[in-house]
Amino acid sequence: MQEDIQLYDDAASVAYVRNYIPQELKEKLSDDDIVYIVDLIYDFYESRGYMDMAEDSDEVVEVDEDELVEYVVQNAKRDEVGLFTPEEIRFVVQGELEYCESINLFED
Numbered sequence: 001m002q003e004d005i006q007l008y009d010d011a012a013s014v015a016y017v018r019n020y021i022p023q024e025l026k027e028k029l030s031d032d033d034i035v036y037i038v039d040l041i042y043d044f045y046e047s048r049g050y051m052d053m054a055e056d057s058d059e060v061v062e063v064d065e066d067e068l069v070e071y072v073v074q075n076a077k078r079d080e081v082g083l084f085t086p087e088e089i090r091f092v093v094q095g096e097l098e099y100c101e102s103i104n105l106f107e108d
């Protein structure tokens with residue numbers, strides 16, 4: 001239902017992801033780290049054309065989560081933001097996807 005769709009909110013996303021990830025990762029990641037990682041997630045989507053595909057059709061866009069995680073790990077290292085393991089990044093990716101589902105971002 002269209003009225004159930006909420007607007008994306010960066011602060012709410014960070015809070016949702018922070019609540020989703022395990023305690024030891026909560027202690028390692030700052031809010032800025034989470035924002036950076038989430039930004040990289042959307043950079044990845046844009047670089048692969050997923051954002052355009054989602055807008056242009058009703059087809060489900062399949063994202064290779066392993067490729068996404070590797071993209072984030074490599075860019076965080078390159079940008080000297082931090083050294084994160086694929087498992088740590090996967091938690092943030094999954095938390096962000098759960099947040100998007102919670103606000104019906106991917107619904108028709």
